[in-house]
Amino acid sequence: MPSDIHHPAAAFNRTSFEACVVPYLDAAYNLARWLARDDTDAQDVVQESMLRAFRYFHSFHGDDARVWLLAIVRNTFYSLRSKAAADAKHETFDDEAHTLIDEAPSPEARALISVDIQALQAALENLPHPLREVIVLRELEECSYKEIANITGQKIGTVMSRLARARERLKAELSSSSTEARRHDVR
Template sequence: MATALKAEYGFDTEDLKASAKIVKFVIPKKHQEQDAAQEHELASFEETMLPHMDAAHNLARWLLHNEQDAQDVVQEAYLRAFKSFGGFHGSNGRAWLLTIVRNTSYTLLKRNRAVDLTTPFDEEIHASGHESVSPATILEQSEDAELVREAMDELPVEFREILTLRHLEGLSYKEIADIAQLAPGTVMSRLARARARLKQGLAARINREK
């Protein structure tokens, strides 16, 4: 991937696995001399987007269930972000980047296998009132955090997505609505259902361990 990128865009990338999930973009010296504007854009991009690398990888990993796929998606998302950076005029670089990561992840899921991205509405779960349950808190308090991770892994992709964005990345309802292209009310109801499903899955796993 790095060779093709260097040829097309004039920058190179380091392997994510070898560099602890860090992407570096390097403009060859001849390009630096010819195009100071490109160098400035690159510096601005790195300053704005690289701090969100861990969040990007975290979201991709929870959506895809595969470390290598997550690394590939983050690479692709950063390339897309760099190509579109000239049109970015907002103040929330993290939400903008995570939107690209999300869309790239779903594209890969749809291409690799048939994915049902809808979950039937469960009135009992929806009305169960577990809004205060936080997966992050459960992870901290659980004697076996691996059980929680396994329970999250078994959730439908849209539940893993919303739990990751809200509780692991700390995004607001508005930010999640923008990223997932949902109405704020849908974000809140889906989050309540995801929390309830996670709690049910965790309880079932704990009972099996007894």
């Protein structure tokens, strides 16, 4: 049965949806980007997630719209990923799109900053999906352990364990790249 978007209830739902969910569109894209590792795929995930969120907005009961939307993004990513062929896995990363440029430091300082950012991006890219998603949700999206547990459907203990392993792997990888950068540091 098609819905009439001009019906007052539909307009109320659209307005409520826009007020509750749309403010978290950037967070949704950020999570989708880190999970999909591809801008185009992330856009597809977010688009499908927003459609699903709007379609099922009636089931949202006013808890935390950000957590609700991020859970939809995560579930959408995994359901779309499971439908994709195994050989269609994308491993590309556009460094230029994610490199932060600070105009104030000297060229030498910018080179070292670039090395640090590239090292962090590479370290995050090398994490397995379960570790990457919890570290992105915690450190980039600033979700609490409870929110991450709700988003991922995992127990808080599992979230904490995965975060600890993700941080250890990042620390190990970044310390080895930091040692490499110090060899080129001229003081």
